Amino acid sequence: MTADFTALVLEEEGGKVRASVKALPVASLPEGDVSVAIAYSTLNYKDGMIVNGLGRMVRNYPHVPGIDFVGTVEESASPAFKPGDKVILTGWRVGEIHWGGYAQKARVKAAWLVPLPAGLTPVRAMAIGTAGFTAMLSLMALEEHGLHPSAGEVLVTGASGGLGSVAVALLAAQGYAVAASTGRPELHGYLRDLGAATILDRAELVPSPFLEDGKPGQPLGSERWAGAIDTVGGATLTTLIATMKYWSSIAVCGLASGSELHASLLPFLLRGVNLLGIESGTCQMPRRAQAWERLTKELPMAALDRMTAIAPLRDVPKLASEILLGRVRGRTVIDVNA
Numbered sequence: 001m002t003a004d005f006t007a008l009v010l011e012e013e014g015g016k017v018r019a020s021v022k023a024l025p026v027a028s029l030p031e032g033d034v035s036v037a038i039a040y041s042t043l044n045y046k047d048g049m050i051v052n053g054l055g056r057m058v059r060n061y062p063h064v065p066g067i068d069f070v071g072t073v074e075e076s077a078s079p080a081f082k083p084g085d086k087v088i089l090t091g092w093r094v095g096e097i098h099w100g101g102y103a104q105k106a107r108v109k110a111a112w113l114v115p116l117p118a119g120l121t122p123v124r125a126m127a128i129g130t131a132g133f134t135a136m137l138s139l140m141a142l143e144e145h146g147l148h149p150s151a152g153e154v155l156v157t158g159a160s161g162g163l164g165s166v167a168v169a170l171l172a173a174q175g176y177a178v179a180a181s182t183g184r185p186e187l188h189g190y191l192r193d194l195g196a197a198t199i200l201d202r203a204e205l206v207p208s209p210f211l212e213d214g215k216p217g218q219p220l221g222s223e224r225w226a227g228a229i230d231t232v233g234g235a236t237l238t239t240l241i242a243t244m245k246y247w248s249s250i251a252v253c254g255l256a257s258g259s260e261l262h263a264s265l266l267p268f269l270l271r272g273v274n275l276l277g278i279e280s281g282t283c284q285m286p287r288r289a290q291a292w293e294r295l296t297k298e299l300p301m302a303a304l305d306r307m308t309a310i311a312p313l314r315d316v317p318k319l320a321s322e323i324l325l326g327r328v329r330g331r332t333v334i335d336v337n338a
């Protein structure tokens with residue numbers, strides 16, 4: 001290994017977090033049994049929060065953020081990996097309490113790594129990244145609760161974002177009738193191109209007709225959705241709960257509009273609606289590997305390429321602010337060596 005590597009470093013001063021690209025000595029890497037030369041990381045909503053010092057997810061500064069990466073094993077004290085192996089990391093609080101992927105090098109636990117599936121390039125692995133992996137976990141949870149393409153329309157909220165874009169493409173490729181909710185009219189064509197059959201303006205869901213002064217009001221609306229992948233939360237989720245079909249499920253995976261939920265229990269008791277919590281970070285290894293295998297086989301790679309932009313490490317601070325404002329379209333791969 002060379003003595004230094006480049007990383008995006010967060011430092012805290014007077015309660016404010018500042019990000020800058022710096023050279024760090026290899027000796028500064030945290031403990032772990034596998035050292036990885038990173039090729040790419042990505043931009044996720046959580047990265048936006050961490051780089052901007054929000055959410056109190058980072059315990060100690062200076063800190064190297066980046067909640068996912070793909071790279072090549074350089075050194076391994078674990079029999080599970082050897083130098084030259086290509087590996088993916090998402091979750092396990094890497095980039096939060098452990099140094100992460102916005103760097104040319106990382107040292108992590110072998111138990112956190114997934115071998116790069118055959119047939120998936122490193123850049124596409126990170127085009128999928130945490131957001132796309134979570135989209136697949138959401139689809140898997142919905143299917144396990146009975147969703148199938150003939151059940152009816154499936155709604156994806158926050159559809160032009162990273163998780164939402166992968167969810168739209170994935171569902172459409174499986175033959176689902178996908179409805180995509182977005183606040184960006186200029187991206188309707190983009191969403192249709194990914195496979196959305198119907199586009200909803202997010203204003204159709206919020207303000208929620210099922211809230212009165214922020215409290216649950218009328219509990220039920222007309223049944224519409226056979227399933228939903230909700231990346232937005234808040235009042236959007238209130239509307240979804242009240243308009244789901246009998247025995248249908250919502251994969252609750254995001255909070256882009258808020259983390260509070262005010263809703264009546266009646267849709268659960270009178271229509272058998274399910275809320276399925278999705279947590280990608282601690283997803284156990286067999287399911288993790290299964291999700292990556294399915295993504296490799298089932299996600300249309302041409303659609304993935306269309307939703308993906310590549311940016312250099314130095315652009316992360318700017319992009320981290322933009323993603324919090326809902327201004328980033330699809331997925332952004334971060335080239336840590338550019």
Ligand SMILES: NC(=O)c1ccc[n+]([C@@H]2O[C@H](COP(=O)([O-])OP(=O)(O)OC[C@H]3O[C@@H](n4cnc5c(N)ncnc54)[C@H](OP(=O)(O)O)[C@@H]3O)[C@@H](O)[C@H]2O)c1
Nearest residue numbers: 045134158159160161162163182183254255256257280326
């Ligand atoms: N559970 C997990 O394990 C897990 C894993 C990954 C991500 N997540 C969560 O999933 C969410 C999406 O992540 P991401 O990385 O895909 O972020 P993203 O690219 O920023 O996507 C979020 C999308 O939500 C919509 N949105 C933003 N602000 C909104 C608002 N105030 N009201 C309604 N819609 C709004 C926008 O889509 P439109 O412009 O199309 O409306 C935006 O593109 C985040 O909350 C993230 O924390 C959870």
